[in-house]
Amino acid sequence: MSPTYSPTVRLRRLARELRKMREENGLSPESAAIRLGWSRSKVSRIETGRTRASASDVANVCDLYGAGSSVRAGLIQLAKEVRQRGWWTAYADVFTGSYIGLEDEAALIHQWEVQLVPGLLQTEDYARAVISAGRPEPHDAEDIHRRVMARMARRTLLSRPDAPELYAVVDEGVIRRPIGNPESMRDQLQALLVAARRPNVTIRVLPYRAGAHAGLEGAFTVLSFTEEVDPDVAYVEGTAGDVYIESSDQIDRYKMAFERICDAALPQDASMGLIAEAKEQLSHD
Missing domain, CATH: 1.10.260.40 (lambda repressor-like DNA-binding domains)
Structure with missing residues (x-):
């Protein structure tokens, strides 16, 4: 390679x-x-x-x-x-795009997720279930393990002394959809509750009852940087390839969409209550 x-x-x-x-x-x-x-x-x-x-x-x-x-x-x-060389170059076979390098230097991350827990907040077992399910053909255990370890290394970004602020909004389906076995899903929901206690992490849930909303077209991330000379970047991941948006007009559209998603989402306290409720339900299933 x-x-x-x-x-x-x-x-x-x-x-x-x-x-x-x-x-x-x-x-x-x-x-x-x-x-x-x-x-x-x-x-x-x-x-x-x-x-x-x-x-x-x-x-x-x-x-x-x-x-x-x-x-x-x-x-x-x-x-x-x-x-x-950034730390991620040790995983050049896993991180093949430019997103990780940009994420690593971001000061603020706004993320809207429809299907999955954001990568920076995933537990090891949850990540393994996601990565295994996403492989189109059977892959050896070593390959899957390496990808999981790369994701766990990426997750340490939030605990660095110069950690960025993460503001994540997830659809209710993210916390309701069982990924992996019930125990690993409970652990993942607990990890979200713990992560939200960090001063640099905000997690909110967009409830089903919100109906039609500004995020229906799919997940996206907007990265902002410390230096004003460095413009924001919007990132959209898809099966056809990753898209990086740097046009100021298009960036403004994504920022506005994120604000509207936040307007429809539950406050953080209520979001934590919904996540705790979903975790409790798993304990009784």
Whole structure:
């Protein structure tokens, strides 16, 4: 398997700054490529974050665009930081997209889930049941175990000193649908009750009685970052592939949808009561 990496916030920032410098100099991608001695596709890949620019690449671009010494030094340092390996690269065979790298640097995560407990809140047994059920063909136990361990490693994000704030809203079906055996489902519901006690975690439930609502089109996540220069990203996962939305207009649509979902959801205390009730019912089934 060839090495893979997850584009990070720094990679997006570097790409954005290099593209902005070119545009401010009135150069087309083709003209910049000719002057740099690069291919047109290399300029495009670097400016869209699909390729990591080396420090020497960034130095050459800064020279071409006449960047000041402080800007030049800052962008070269950014290029060096982009090449640092995140913890998730140890699971490059599992995390093949860019989402984990973005999630790892987010300051605020707004998540709407329709079918499953959010990955950051899943217990090991629940995750194993989900991952096993989602494999189209029988996979060996080692492969499933590795994917479960990757998900458990990802879950530690919420307990880091610089942990992001997670604001998750789940459909009532998430807590009613039995995943795995009754005991593992009870443990999962208990884990949600415990997670909600964290100061950086909010969990709310959208009840069945809400009827038609703004989240009917499916689950999505909006990631926000500490630095204002880093725009929000919306993420939609699907069987046909993952979609990353960065257009400000589209991001606003997802934010508005999330607000409307929250308006229809139960308050956190009532949500915890519903989760505790679902857990109690499992004890008597």
